[in-house]
Amino acid sequence: MTKEGVMKTIDYSLYYGDFKALNGITVNIPINRITAIIGPSGCGKSSLIRSFNRMNDLMSNSRTEGTILVDGEDIYSQDVVRLRKKVGMVFQRPNPFPKSIFANVAYGPRIHGIRDKSKLAAIVENSIRDAALWDEVKDDLGKSAFSLSGGQQQRLCIARALAVEPEVILMDEPASALDPVATLKIEELMEKLKRKYTIVIVTHNMQQAARVSDFTAFLLTDSERAGNLIEFGPTIEMFTNPVDNRTEDYISGRFG
């Protein structure tokens, strides 16, 4: 059933100082599928997704145990710049840079050394097309990214992530700051993107997880407030016939 994962964690634990945020997580993220990470607030969803591209490194007191493999290689034995090029990220709140629409999407290719103007223009157009934003912005590429609506900004951020040709896209609650219409657009876009990319999404919205994801990982805190992986499996099975009682309680809305 499960294909060989492009990313996997093996007995991975994460600490912030003395606080253990994630406890011994072992999970296989299937390639070209959408994997949702769900669980109540504070269960470590964001900490887990931010582990895959080493964003937790920014916290000076963070420390890890265990292994995360991307393309079969330990993320701590590969260059972080190369890792983040391979594993792109879209954040909870749209965070376009204070630059033009064009410059936002061209940012990644530029820092990775592409100078040729026509090449950049082609990358920008393709990325914005893939993010289903082209028709809305094609005449305004020189305008500030802040002139776009929230939903458009988030799709611009997706285009920006696509522009460096990642293999994986991490989405940390990408629609939580958006209205239902903009959310729907993002979800449709994800469905399209999974043909080319492996997608991991953190969401607190269980309907969203059920709608968009192929696989679901359910996290819950233990008595020490560390996040544990309770259950992982195909979304349909998990939502119709969960193995663990706690998953059933959470999905049926008994807590969280």
Place this chain on the structure above:
Amino acid sequence: MRKNKKRFDTAMKYSLLFAALASILIVLMIGFFTFREALPAFRDIGLGKLLTESVWRPGQGQYGILAMIIGSGLVTAGAVILGVPLALGCAIFLSEIARPNLRAIVKPCIELLAGIPSVVYGLFGMVIIVPIVRGIDVPGNTGFGLLSASIVLAVMILPTITSVAEHAIRSVPKEFREGSLAMGATKWETIQKVIIPGARSGIISAIVLGLGRALGETIAMIMVIGNSVIIPATSTGNPLSIFLSRARTLTGNIAVEINYATGLHESALFATGVILFVLIMIVNSSARYLMSRGSLGKNC
């Protein structure tokens, strides 16, 4: 009871309004009285002659402040050229690179610089900077002059620019930083391409605040700039040697002569003050214009 509270609210509102009005009134009064004292000079000498004549000999009725305008301009430019890179370097280091414990040492040190009285900076300049500058082997170089003054002034504007620019850089949302790093940008690329452009308006206002401070500085300048009323000139073939020339600032001109000036001479000094006032206003409003125009960086 309730009525009393309401009355108290109203009283507070008006006393605060009064405080706000008082500051406006003070500015207007300073402007008005300075201008009134300067009026005879504007009338009898004329603004054109004041600004364009290079000879200042109050005893013989010659009142040209061009030399002082150039002196102030050059020393300020020198201070900005020397001080801004240093200050921005400090600001970037403190906000993006220094670990909290190092920051806790460096930041108070820089803030301490702001608390040193300017006369002490003048002493420092006379005792340390001037002798070093005197070592440059150029005919007529005494050490007193634009270069020494620029160095002293650069140190004086350092804390202002550093703390305002640092604040601007720190208030760039962390989402920009994360967005850039998540694209595989290095720390330096992130600073250069996202954080500094994001903090641009704050950095500009920091530089302008420093510029205003530099234009207004008086006593430290008097102590190191040499105070000769001459238009600074090069002494060798090298254009940079202009900075070894002695000069006088607009502020220095007023402070040095006001104690014994009478009549038209006194009025001409007030006119110097008015011109300084206008100059600083132009600097501030052009900065405000740049800031309002460029905060979103159209083509960056």
